[in-house]
Amino acid sequence: PPRRLLISREDRGLESGREGSRAALRCSVNSQPAANLTWIQNGERLNISVNSNQLWLLLPHLTYRQEGEYQCTASNKHGTKAKSANITIQYSPKETSVRVSGTRHAIRERDNVTLSCFSKSNPPVINYSWFRVDVNRTDFVASGKSLNLGVVSRDNDESWYYCRAENELGPSNSPLWNLSVECKYNKGEETRDMRGEMG
Known part of the structure; x- marks a missing residue:
């Protein structure tokens, strides 16, 4: 199966990034024959390469919704290997x-x-x-x-x-x-949505 599956970030550590900044994650693996690589977050496939031992995931404009765990999987006819990295966004x-x-x-x-x-x-x-x-x-x-x-x-x-x-x-x-405050003794009123309205 694929060996030495690594995740690295082009600029610095994987720990955190500020909202609006750019991040690029590289997944690499030693594999013979070459592996199919896939980036996954929250069950969604973000990026796929076929018969390549390297795959970049580019995040050009980080938002708080992109915070979380990113997983890279490598697979060939001999098996599958996965590795994860967490990105924390400051926002x-x-x-x-x-x-x-x-x-x-x-x-x-x-x-x-x-x-x-x-x-x-x-x-x-x-x-x-x-x-x-x-x-x-x-x-x-x-x-x-x-x-x-x-x-x-x-x-x-x-x-x-x-x-x-x-x-x-x-x-x-x-x-x-x-x-909105009702009179104390009003009856028969239905419960209102207390979440308010957009101003």
């Missing part, structure tokens, strides 16, 4: 969103409401900020992953909110999230 926060906790139904007056900010990032988020958007103005509310609004009322708390997640590579704002 600013992505998919930032607001979620509500503290209630399982449509928010009503006197409910205790806490909003939480979620985001993917590498390195980790170092700062979360909360903002409230009213007509013609945006106000900073608080810092922290969660915003505890306490017992809410229509007059004081009904508005649009968003959170900002930030790491050393940059910030990301969530979509606007609409806090």
